[in-house]
Amino acid sequence: xxxxxxxxxxxxxxxxxxxxxxxxxxxxxxxxxxxxxxxxxxxxxxxxxxxxxxxxxxxxxxxxxxxxxxxxxxxxxxxxxxxxxxxxxxxxxxxxxxxxxxxxxxxxxxxxxxxxxxxxxxxxxxxxxxxxxxxxxxxxxxxxxxxxxxxxxxxxxxxxxxxxxxxxxxxxxxxxxxxxxxxxxxxxxxxxxxxxxxxxxxxxxxxxxxxxxxxxxxxxxxxxxxxxxxxxxxxxxxxxxxxxxxxxxxxxxxxxxxxxxxxxxxxxxxxxxxxxxxxxxxxxxxxxxxxx
Amino acid sequence: xxxxxxxxxxxxxxxxxxxxxxxxxxxxxxxxxxxxxxxxxxxxxxxxxxxxxxxxxxxxxxxxxxxxxxxxxxxxxxxxxxxxxxxxxxxxxxxxxxxxxxxxxxxxxxxxxxxxxxxxxxxxxxxxxxxxxxxxxxxxxxxxxxxxxxxxxxxxxxxxxxxxxxxxxxxxxxxxxxxxxxxxxxxxxxxxxxxxxxxxxxxxxxxxxxxxxxxxxxxxxxxxxxxxxxxxxxxxxxxxxxxxxxxxxxxxxxxxxxxxxxxxxxxxxxxxxxxxxxxxxxxx
Numbered sequence: 001x002x003x004x005x006x007x008x009x010x011x012x013x014x015x016x017x018x019x020x021x022x023x024x025x026x027x028x029x030x031x032x033x034x035x036x037x038x039x040x041x042x043x044x045x046x047x048x049x050x051x052x053x054x055x056x057x058x059x060x061x062x063x064x065x066x067x068x069x070x071x072x073x074x075x076x077x078x079x080x081x082x083x084x085x086x087x088x089x090x091x092x093x094x095x096x097x098x099x100x101x102x103x104x105x106x107x108x109x110x111x112x113x114x115x116x117x118x119x120x121x122x123x124x125x126x127x128x129x130x131x132x133x134x135x136x137x138x139x140x141x142x143x144x145x146x147x148x149x150x151x152x153x154x155x156x157x158x159x160x161x162x163x164x165x166x167x168x169x170x171x172x173x174x175x176x177x178x179x180x181x182x183x184x185x186x187x188x189x190x191x192x193x194x195x196x197x198x199x200x201x202x203x204x205x206x207x208x209x210x211x212x213x214x215x216x217x218x219x220x221x222x223x224x225x226x227x228x229x230x231x232x233x234x235x236x237x238x239x240x241x242x243x244x245x246x247x248x249x250x251x252x253x254x255x256x257x258x259x260x261x262x263x264x265x266x267x268x269x270x271x272x273x274x275x276x277x278x279x280x281x282x283x284x285x286x287x288x289x290x291x292x
Numbered sequence: 293x294x295x296x297x298x299x300x301x302x303x304x305x306x307x308x309x310x311x312x313x314x315x316x317x318x319x320x321x322x323x324x325x326x327x328x329x330x331x332x333x334x335x336x337x338x339x340x341x342x343x344x345x346x347x348x349x350x351x352x353x354x355x356x357x358x359x360x361x362x363x364x365x366x367x368x369x370x371x372x373x374x375x376x377x378x379x380x381x382x383x384x385x386x387x388x389x390x391x392x393x394x395x396x397x398x399x400x401x402x403x404x405x406x407x408x409x410x411x412x413x414x415x416x417x418x419x420x421x422x423x424x425x426x427x428x429x430x431x432x433x434x435x436x437x438x439x440x441x442x443x444x445x446x447x448x449x450x451x452x453x454x455x456x457x458x459x460x461x462x463x464x465x466x467x468x469x470x471x472x473x474x475x476x477x478x479x480x481x482x483x484x485x486x487x488x489x490x491x492x493x494x495x496x497x498x499x500x501x502x503x504x505x506x507x508x509x510x511x512x513x514x515x516x517x518x519x520x521x522x523x524x525x526x527x528x529x530x531x532x533x534x535x536x537x538x539x540x541x542x543x544x545x546x547x548x549x550x551x552x553x554x555x556x557x558x559x560x561x562x563x564x565x566x567x568x569x570x571x572x573x574x575x576x
Binding site: 012013016026028032090096099104110113114122125126140170171222224233249252253256257266270272273277279 | 302305306310312313315317319320322323335337338339367386388389390391394395396398399401406407409410411413414415416417418419421422424425426428429444445447448449451452453455482505506508510511513526527530539540541544548551552555556559560563566567
């Protein structure tokens with residue numbers, strides 16, 4: 001029997017959280033939804049005039065918009081998959097009996113603690129074509145005779161921001177997978193050993209299926225904060241040069257702040273919100289499926 | 293013979309671990325070395341790996357210089373702001389998120405699953421999409437450039453994750469224990485404090501470190517919502533070392549080291565619980 005007094009208890013427990021989220025997330029989103037239907041410019045306070053779907057239609061016709069979406073897809077696909085594979089590889093190495101294991105596992109955590117903004121500055125410096133450590137090192141090893149334009153070249157600039165993102169993102173995957181591997185039951189492996197299964201077969205048929213819930217968790221948590229990649233990219237290249245590293249987040253910034261077209265920027269930011277939430281939603285559905 | 297083959301394989305893998313971790317550590321080590329090396333060695337060609345002489349000049353200048361030196365960056369103000377915002381928002385997010393997580397785990401009501409998922413997904417909203425409308429609302433609410441304003445934003449951002457993990461923990465605690473306590477005369481509230489909460493410490497630790505690191509490292513929202521020394525945080529302060537033509541790399545590296553110390557200390561403090569907290573709450 002539920003006491004009458006306790007029937008309303010859950011609402012009192014949840015309401016403070018909901019209130020904070022409503023005022024900080026939902027309310028501003030409603031506001032920017034409204035602004036996205038106006039021609040508001042930051043330079044002119046009186047320009048908040050309703051213009052229907054015009055901003056969204058402008059985006060659909062804008063080739064840079066499609067280019068930034070494609071770049072984001074490439075960035076996330078290559079980035080997240082590399083982080084997953086590298087994380088798994090390093091976790092397989094770390095989850096063995098090894099001298100100083102605990103210290104090594106802690107060291108693997110370090111990149112996760114770096115502020116994305118700091119990672120941006122740091123790799124901007126390393127990849128600088130004049131004074132950067134990477135070119136400097138290649139010079140002194142006589143590998144190159146003229147500077148490699150890491151942050152400028154069409155393919156190279158994308159590669160450089162990916163390296164920064166992967167350096168930061170891999171450590172989170174490593175930690176979750178190492179914990180997952182160390183928590184696996186021993187029996188199936190011993191049985192497989194008796195049957196003479198090869199290392200690869202053991203991985204394919206025992207380790208991987210048992211580890212899959214951890215893969216879904218890592219991906220679900222990661223999907224909640226992939227937008228922090230904005231800090232890295234904004235600082236390293238700002239989406240440039242010539243939109244080569246333009247992602248949907250940097251394009252929001254460019255439209256609303258640099259070009260001061262706030263109405264259009266809000267329309268763009270709505271596109272990114274919907275994409276981000278759908279992506280997280282999809283991964284959470286997978287996670288719930290994997291739990292059963 | 294088979295034994296030694298195995299041993300060789302193990303030592304090869306061990307060496308591989310050290311190489312991989314060495315590569316991971318290089319950027320961090322480079323920052324520390326840069327912050328304590330003489331200025332001439334920075335960007336030297338060919339690169340100088342180990343500093344020839346150790347100097348704490350940059351730290352002395354940034355931290356202990358009094359007066360209004362031209363180059364000094366107000367790192368102490370930033371540090372104070374960052375600590376205040378990160379600690380207060382972490383505590384509040386844990387408090388509110390834990391209560392809500394408890395409600396989700398222990399009560400049934402209409403629309404529960406939908407509400408739960410909606411709350412979690414608010415965390416996926418990118419900061420860049422929120423920062424500008426939030427800035428305009430904050431002007432109306434008089435919260436721009438205040439520590440309170442920034443803290444509330446981080447509380448909102450960290451609640452969903454806390455609810456998710458804590459809900460998982462509370463659901464794993466058998467109802468019998470709690471019922472037994474209630475038969476002994478505990479109220480639901482006492483049962484929560486004395487039984488549920490202590491049993492979910494790993495979850496709290498994991499949520500705490502995530503909330504702290506998020507608030508400590510966040511840049512996008514802080515760069516828009518803070519203006520002056522009264523609320524600027526360390527990640528925003530990194531820009532003080534850049535100017536149009538020159539970068540003060542050593543200063544930036546010194547600040548990076550300062551930023552890194554609380555983050556690493558806090559992570560070590562709870563690292564034993566971190567992984568258990570993350571995976572246990574989320575899997576079950």
